[in-house]
Amino acid sequence: MVExxxxxxxxxxxxxxxVATLVIARLLRPSVYNxxxxxxxxxxxxxxxxxxxxxxxxxxxxxxxxxxxxVETIFLFPWAVKFxxxxxxxxxxxxxxxxxxxxxxAYAWKxxxxxxx
Amino acid sequence: xxxxxxxxxxxxxxxxxxxxxLIRRNAIVILMCIELMLNAVNxxxxxxxxxxxxxxxxxxxxxxxxxxxxxxAIGLAIVIALFRRRRTTDVEDASLMRW
Amino acid sequence: MTSLFNPNxxxxxxxxxxxxxxxFLILGLSVLPDLGRKTxxxxxxxxxxxxxxxxxxxxxxxxxxxxxxxxxxxxGFNGMFILDAFSIFFKVVFLxxxxxxxxxxxxxxxxxxxxxxxxxxxxxxxxVGMMFLASAGDFITIFVSLETMALSFYILVGFLKTNRKSNxxxxxxxxxGSFSTGIFLYGISLVYGTTQxxxxxxxxxxxxxxxxQSPAAPIFVLGVILVTVGLAFKxxxxxxxxxxxxxxxxAPTPVTAFLSTGSKxxxxxxLARIFSMGFLPLGQRWATLLAILAVASMTLGNVxxxxxxxxxxxxxxxxxxxxxxxxxxxxxxxxxDTVETREYGLKAVLLYLLVYTFVNIGAFALVIxxxxxxxxxxRVADFAGLSRRAPWAAFAMLVFMLSLAGIPATAxxxxxxxxxxxxxxxxxxxxxxxxxxxxxxxxxxxARVVVNMYMKAPEGAARLAPSWxxxxxxxxxxxxxxxxxLYPQPIIAFAERSILALAPWAS
Numbered sequence: 208m209v210e211x212x213x214x215x216x217x218x219x220x221x222x223x224x225x226v227a228t229l230v231i232a233r234l235l236r237p238s239v240y241n242x243x244x245x246x247x248x249x250x251x252x253x254x255x256x257x258x259x260x261x262x263x264x265x266x267x268x269x270x271x272x273x274x275x276x277x278v279e280t281i282f283l284f285p286w287a288v289k290f291x292x293x294x295x296x297x298x299x300x301x302x303x304x305x306x307x308x309x310x311x312x313a314y315a316w317k318x319x320x321x322x323x324x
Numbered sequence: 325x326x327x328x329x330x331x332x333x334x335x336x337x338x339x340x341x342x343x344x345x346l347i348r349r350n351a352i353v354i355l356m357c358i359e360l361m362l363n364a365v366n367x368x369x370x371x372x373x374x375x376x377x378x379x380x381x382x383x384x385x386x387x388x389x390x391x392x393x394x395x396x397a398i399g400l401a402i403v404i405a406l407f408r409r410r411r412t413t414d415v416e417d418a419s420l421m422r423w
Numbered sequence: 424m425t426s427l428f429n430p431n432x433x434x435x436x437x438x439x440x441x442x443x444x445x446x447f448l449i450l451g452l453s454v455l456p457d458l459g460r461k462t463x464x465x466x467x468x469x470x471x472x473x474x475x476x477x478x479x480x481x482x483x484x485x486x487x488x489x490x491x492x493x494x495x496x497x498x499g500f501n502g503m504f505i506l507d508a509f510s511i512f513f514k515v516v517f518l519x520x521x522x523x524x525x526x527x528x529x530x531x532x533x534x535x536x537x538x539x540x541x542x543x544x545x546x547x548x549x550x551v552g553m554m555f556l557a558s559a560g561d562f563i564t565i566f567v568s569l570e571t572m573a574l575s576f577y578i579l580v581g582f583l584k585t586n587r588k589s590n591x592x593x594x595x596x597x598x599x600g601s602f603s604t605g606i607f608l609y610g611i612s613l614v615y616g617t618t619q620x621x622x623x624x625x626x627x628x629x630x631x632x633x634x635x636q637s638p639a640a641p642i643f644v645l646g647v648i649l650v651t652v653g654l655a656f657k658x659x660x661x662x663x664x665x666x667x668x669x670x671x672x673x674a675p676t677p678v679t680a681f682l683s684t685g686s687k688x689x690x691x692x693x694l695a696r697i698f699s700m701g702f703l704p705l706g707q708r709w710a711t712l713l714a715i716l717a718v719a720s721m722t723l724g725n726v727x728x729x730x731x732x733x734x735x736x737x738x739x740x741x742x743x744x745x746x747x748x749x750x751x752x753x754x755x756x757x758x759x760d761t762v763e764t765r766e767y768g769l770k771a772v773l774l775y776l777l778v779y780t781f782v783n784i785g786a787f788a789l790v791i792x793x794x795x796x797x798x799x800x801x802r803v804a805d806f807a808g809l810s811r812r813a814p815w816a817a818f819a820m821l822v823f824m825l826s827l828a829g830i831p832a833t834a835x836x837x838x839x840x841x842x843x844x845x846x847x848x849x850x851x852x853x854x855x856x857x858x859x860x861x862x863x864x865x866x867x868x869x870a871r872v873v874v875n876m877y878m879k880a881p882e883g884a885a886r887l888a889p890s891w892x893x894x895x896x897x898x899x900x901x902x903x904x905x906x907x908x909l910y911p912q913p914i915i916a917f918a919e920r921s922i923l924a925l926a927p928w929a930s
Contacts, residue, residue: 271400296427310450341605368609380621384563402594409585
């Protein structure tokens with residue numbers, strides 16, 4: 208059990224540090240509240256509109272496309288690492304995979320999903 | 325590090341995700357909770373793969389991640405379609421059909 | 424170490440390849456600009472239908488007519504893919520279900536103003552998923568193909584983008600479907616952790632027993648339970664059925680027909696494959712679990728169906744009840760003390776799913792042809808006086824209702840006969856009694872439709888105008904129900920030849 212003692216100490220310090228910081232900051236800082244201070248911070252310009260405004264739906268469509276094409280790297284990366292070992296089979300396999308993705312991409316393009324409308 | 329820790333975290337995340345799906349009312353939040361469940365599964369797979377010294381667990385994670393992405397895409401699409409008709413993403417409002 | 428890839432394996436997946444390629448072709452063609460007022464959609468429907476037929480015929484190309492009777496078990500892709508009589512049986516069922524669905528779809532989608540090529544591409548993708556599912560020999564293949572099917576269905580259920588019911592059905596089906604996927608996966612991860620493999624055959628031979636005797640046994644059992652729960656969601660067994668009535672009601676009716684037959688049969692394939700190959704040493708335990716699900720599904724499904732006014736919803740609850748009946752066959756597989764009993768149970772499952780596919784698609788086809796401009800046609804009351812408006816349609820519905828209720832001289836009776844026999848053989852006679860009582864309850868709501876058609880006055884004089892595709896599909900379903908109801912030997916023999924080789928795993 209002795210080898211776990213450092214972990215225990217680490218856990219204790221890790222818990223105490225943020226708690227202590229928050230408490231000390233609370234004690235030291237002056238608490239002056241006014242309208243300007245409570246306002247949402249928008250890069251120094253006067254804020255416009257609600258902070259919890261809705262995003263236009265287009266962002267979701269871009270997100271949908273991004274999510275799908277983003278994860279293809281999951282398969283590309285290990286394939287690239289083991290490219291030599293996989294040989295011709297791996298190459299053809301990846302071509303098939305990319306071909307399928309390309310069909311999806313062409314479909315999305317043709318359907319106008321990439322246009323910013 | 326011992327494998328049990330990872331398994332425990334996996335189990336905790338899975339439970340949180342499960343609870344979230346059952347409790348939360350916003351479709352997008354439920355979607356996020358489902359993703360949390362899938363990631364808990366990934367963690368469990370990787371932990372077991374480490375313990376068993378086998379690659380299968382790692383490979384399974386690849387497929388779970390890909391399918392999770394496809395699932396998220398379709399889920400978002402369905403939520404958008406619903407939002408366009410109803411202007412809400414609250415599942416309580418999706419109550420045209422009951423019993 | 425086996426070789427990475429054997430080019431001969433590609434031959435094994437010819438039927439799936441045919442479908443995949445034509446699905447991509449349809450997807451590509453569906454973005455073509457329309458020819459004036461006419462769209463490409465009917466052409467693509469024809470293409471989809473032809474490709475399912477081509478896929479069906481490619482089995483003959485693979486084995487030749489004679490060898491098709493008893494193909495050997497062929498394992499390809501390093502154990503990931505199993506081609507045996509069992510998987511071929513189900514692939515035939517899926518392809519027939521898809522073909523019937525495509526035949527009844529076109530006119531319905533035109534009425535709904537949603538007739539596009541993507542619909543057929545999605546149907547084909549779903550079938551590809553189902554077919555790989557039937558052949559899956561590894562949890563990775565099972566997961567990926569299950570999701571290929573499920574993701575296609577999520578979109579198909581919400582295919583009527585401007586219809587609020589369809590949107591809502593898709594959302595509910597998607598949320599609960601992916602929730603169940605999460606549970607299923609967690610179960611797989613626990614099973615993988617305790618047995619150190621995801622290959623079903625390897626788990627079954629010795630590792631399941633080993634895992635049971637190790638200190639990690641509770642984790643393994645929990646894994647099995649979670650896998651069962653995940654699959655119970657997919658077959659819509661009570662208490663995991665909540666999505667089914669809503670999804671069935673809101674989805675476009677042809678999709679409902681396909682969902683209630685193809686997707687359900689696909690979930691049963693995995694169930695049969697996982698439980699009889701992977702978890703057979705735990706037979707006693709999971710059979711008890713399935714017995715609880717079966718009793719709950721039958722009872723709640725039938726009682727709730729009585730209360731329904733919407734016929735799609737009524738058929739949804741009826742399909743929950745039917746899932747309960749089919750589970751009885753699996754229970755016999757788990758409990759049977761002899762190989763004969765186990766094989767009898769499996770045979771009953773196969774037979775029932777084949778029969779149910781034709782009967783249920785037939786019943787939904789009738790609901791589909793009642794949908795016309797301005798008429799939703801999905802209330803039980805819409806069937807009032809159908810015998811006078813359209814005697815043939817009324818007769819068809821009569822046949823399907825009687826078959827669903829399990830009246831002798833219809834195919835439904837044969838299916839039920841074997842299922843009930845299976846649990847009796849497994850010394851679970853009380854379950855058969857519950858099922859018989861439930862069949863009697865179900866007679867009430869099936870008869871209500873018949874009474875509406877034959878005894879009530881019609882509400883309007885509007886005539887039905889089924890397309891030729893719908894006529895062909897309904898005709899095929901009636902022929903199947905009546906011919907094999909009176910002369911069931913061919914399908915019994917087909918099911919008998921196709922059961923999984925359980926012997927090596929039977930303890």
